Amino acid sequence: MVTVTSTTRPAVPGGKPERMEGVFLPGDSTAVLRGFPVPEPGHGQVLIEVGASGICGSDIGYIYREYKGYRGVDGPAYRGVIAGHEPSGRIVAAGPGVRRFGVGDRVIVYHIVGCGLCDNCRRGHYISCNSGRESYGWQRDGGHAPFLLAEERTCVPLPDELSYVDGALIACGFGTAYEGLRRAGVSGDTDLLVVGLGPVGLAAGMIGRGMGARKVIGVEPSGARREWAGTLGVFDATLPAGDGAAEAVADLTGRGGAGVTIDCSGTRPGRSLALEAAAEWGHVSLVGEGGDLRTEVSDTLLHKQLTIHASWVTSLPAMSELARNLVDWGLRPEKAVSDVFPLSRADEAYALAAGTSKGKVVLVPDAAQ
Known part of the structure; x- marks a missing residue:
């Protein structure tokens, strides 16, 4: 006190x-x-x-x-x-x-x-x-x-x-990413796919690494942003968006996809990839604002037994928890x-x-x- x-x-x-x-x-x-x-x-x-x-x-x-x-x-x-x-x-x-x-x-x-x-x-x-x-x-x-x-x-x-710069990032973007990953259950038993490597996507990659994700993979259409993300030392691979991205994720994980995927792009193609690249029984977290979501239901959702989470920022207790965790994780x-x-x-x-x-x-x- x-x-x-x-x-x-x-x-x-x-x-x-x-x-x-x-x-x-x-x-x-x-x-x-x-x-x-x-x-x-x-x-x-x-x-x-x-x-x-x-x-x-x-x-x-x-x-x-x-x-x-x-x-x-x-x-x-x-x-x-x-x-x-x-x-x-x-x-x-x-x-x-x-x-x-x-x-x-x-x-x-x-x-x-x-x-x-x-x-x-x-x-x-x-x-x-x-x-x-x-x-x-x-x-x-x-x-x-x-x-x-x-x-x-x-x-x-x-x-x-x-x-103070760390604190400013926790105030919104890192808090948003943390809430999405907490709900999806990232752990050392899951691979993590981050779709969209803007500020929230970068936060998701860093936090996913701190939470112990087995592999952290990013997908981003911008070459400059992929290059920047690669300098952070948290992504195992950063892939271009487009045809073949889901197959590349499946190959990298060796499990048919990522156990947890998070869309930080807020775009229809990004959300579709987060669903397509999720492994069976996987968890998909949606945190990107705007746009819409369109998907085939049977093969993409039902037959893979996916769970979809949607979250908006985080809570006061979780934000305080995140700040302490970042210190413990050395991030x-x-x-x-x-x-x-x-x-x-x-x-x-x-x-x-x-x-x-x-x-x-x-x-x-x-x-x-």
Whole structure:
């Protein structure tokens, strides 16, 4: 238990500034800086000095290029707030009623604030809150700024062995991959196929290795991304997508396919491959957003006795568990980062993340560059 503190004065050199610049997404494939007041924490809230904040593919697809509805919401879900739902950093002020965390604590921010009372919230799945859920970077100010006002109940401890960049990746992409693999039961008795080697796919490969998968195989259409994935030291093979990929997976495993497959591409061809390349009695995990799924049922699903899992991010307890496990496994999520930009170059960072980035793109404070 961390020592309780109720101070609202941050432990930062020179005190807390009154104004800061944060990233705003106009929805026209640009990212601009705007001035915002530095907030004061209220009851149950903490002020976090952001150490790193990742750029997520959902931000690109649903906000950056153009505003779109999300999960059945009519109209744009983005409310013109400071962007960025993958932050980690250090608490520099705590409001009254804060009990677990205090000034100086390093934390990851679970990016959804739920009501805290519905069954999903009480299980730690704020992402599936049935009443009044809000996301940092979508409906309330996010992490693309020097400071972030967060609810204490959305904070997860960041182990000392991990960096702020590590924490930013755990906040969304690594948490998403971990949940998908936990449900599918990856172990030393299973081979793992990862379809789509974007940031979440890279996370799945690293976590699968940590969970003890016998072989970890990746499939990705982009040659640059396959090459980047190959530098991480976690994939036994990285294969091009297209005809012959399922047969290649079967040959590599020697078991007719992979015991666990996970689609991180969010595409129809990617999901089809995850099903086709799964071994008999295999488990297929779907975590990629968007698109649809079409499949032949009898031979592909029924006759192979497949189990399909679908998951959306992870829970608060599982995110905390993942952070501890990564330390035990000796894995650093920041290995999946190909590009780091200061906040002042957010427009360049978003353009790269939306285009030709090989791995994860992360924003950090200007002073850290």
